[in-house]
Amino acid sequence: GENVEQHPSTLSVQEGDSAVIKCTYSDSASNYFPWYKQELGKGPQLIIDIRSNVGEKKDQRIAVTLNKTAKHFSLHITETQPEDSAVYFCAALSGGYQKVTFGTGTKLQVIP
Amino acid sequence: KAGVTQTPRYLIKTRGQQVTLSCSPISGHRSVSWYQQTPGQGLQFLFEYFSETQRNKGNFPGRFSGRQFSNSRSEMNVSTLELGDSALYLCASSAGLGPDTQYFGPGTRLTVL
Numbered sequence: 001g002e003n004v005e006q007h008p009s010t011l012s013v014q015e016g017d018s019a020v021i022k023c024t025y026s027d028s029a030s031n032y033f034p035w036y037k038q039e040l041g042k043g044p045q046l047i048i049d050i051r052s053n054v055g056e057k058k059d060q061r062i063a064v065t066l067n068k069t070a071k072h073f074s075l076h077i078t079e080t081q082p083e084d085s086a087v088y089f090c091a092a093l094s095g096g097y098q099k100v101t102f103g104t105g106t107k108l109q110v111i112p
Numbered sequence: 113k114a115g116v117t118q119t120p121r122y123l124i125k126t127r128g129q130q131v132t133l134s135c136s137p138i139s140g141h142r143s144v145s146w147y148q149q150t151p152g153q154g155l156q157f158l159f160e161y162f163s164e165t166q167r168n169k170g171n172f173p174g175r176f177s178g179r180q181f182s183n184s185r186s187e188m189n190v191s192t193l194e195l196g197d198s199a200l201y202l203c204a205s206s207a208g209l210g211p212d213t214q215y216f217g218p219g220t221r222l223t224v225l
Contacts (some may be wrong), residue, residue, distance in 0.1 A: 034213060036216075043202050043216035043218065044155075061128075089155065098143075099160060100157060100214060105155075
């Protein structure tokens with residue numbers, strides 16, 4: 001089955017700096033890669049996603065890059081703000097079914 | 113559009129009991145997936161239902177079961193509760209027609225004493 005590794009497990013940055021979270025996946029058939037943000041006491045919220053036919057996608061301060069050959073994808077947050085503090089999960093999905101494999105999560109702390 | 117709703121939000125049970133959790137997906141979504149989230153194991157896939165049929169199942173014992181109704185609402189049941197079943201149970205819905213965005217509910221926090 002699919003295996004998704006995520007690094008780092010914790011990340012502290014100063015407000016205004018950039019944050020990068022990296023994930024690798026094992027199943028070359030995976031073709032959809034969402035990123036979720038989870039705040040305390042809440043369910044994961046989709047923040048950005050990318051499909052395997054695209055190399056990069058950007059939405060304001062958030063961007064995701066995908067390298068299919070190397071089987072890795074990354075989340076980039078620029079100009080971080082305290083409200084970006086949360087746990088971030090990457091995930092991979094393949095095929096027509098919704099069996100999503102999640103990474104182990106990155107706890108991001110933005111220091112004011 | 114209303115988001116995914118889950119009831120109840122919190123539950124306390126004792127070992128050996130059973131529990132039923134409910135999930136109402138976003139209107140028009142036909143796929144409902146269930147996940148268990150614990151500090152030690154992270155987010156683990158339980159099963160997915162699409163049009164009342166279980167399409168996919170994770171590696172959980174048979175004590176964990178689910179069903180989906182014709183209106184796409186879903187329930188999951190855990191029988192003979194164990195201490196290790198204490199977790200946040202998350203439901204996610206999607207259109208379900210292919211690799212698709214899943215939208216999560218707030219979860220049900222289950223504590224087994």
